[in-house]
Structures are given as C-alpha cells and as structure tokens.
Amino acid sequence: MQYLEKEELKNIKEKFPFLTIGYYNITNSFYVGIIHGYQKDFLNLYDYNSIKNKNLKKIFLLLGDKWWWESNRKIPINIYFYKEFQIFNNCIKKFQKKNFSIYYTPPNVKLENFYQKKKKNIKVNYLPST
Secondary structure (H helix, E strand, O other), rough: OOOOHHHHHHHHHHHHHOOOOEEOOOOEEEEEEEEEOOOOOOEEEEEEEHHHOOOHHHHHHHHHHHHHOOOOOOOOOHHHHHHHHHHHHHHEEEEEHHHHHHHOOOOOOOHHHHHHOOOOOOOOOHHHHH
C-alpha cells in the first residue's frame, strides 16, 4: 500500500488548491488530479501522473491554476478551457465511487454538484371528448 505523507498532502493543498487527492482501494494507489465528472456510481479524474511529458504537466498545472482563480469553479475545467484541455482527454481515469476515498477535494467544489439527476418535464394535453 502506498502512503501519502502529511507534509506532501499539505504542500499539494497549498500550492495547487484545485487538485483532488484520492485513494483507490482496487489498485491500492493514490491519485492526484482534477475532477472531470461525477456520476451516481463513478468518478472521472484527469490523472496528473498519467501525463508523461513534463511540458504538458506544466500546462496542466497552469491551466488548473488559471481556472481556479479566474472562474467561479462551478464550470468544469474541460468546458472552461475547451480547446486547451482536449490534449488531456487520454489522462481521464474512471473509478468506482464505492472504492474511491477522497482525501482532499478543493474548497467550493462539491461533488454533489457534478451529479444531478435531470428532471423530465412532461406536458400533457387533454383533448375534449366529443
């Protein structure tokens, strides 16, 4: 099992407040990244460690920082930076929610806001009987 040191966790929170840190029980691994989406049973995360190129890692962190300080944080990063963030689509990891424990998620980013069941509006018109 891998461990995340308290000091390491503190550094990530201070330097990169937009990152989420979680632990996946199936692989016994920690994952650090930006939440892409959250559904009823699954969580999708842009996994920072899946980015192999150092320059792309810098771009990922710069865009994350810009999104954090310039947006209202209710708009997902992949929509806020639609074109710029497409290069990271291959870094999305999908986790079962029941096996993923979140150690840190950014303030003002609520997972409940990612998953909202859509209501269907049904309009019924009654025809007069003849």
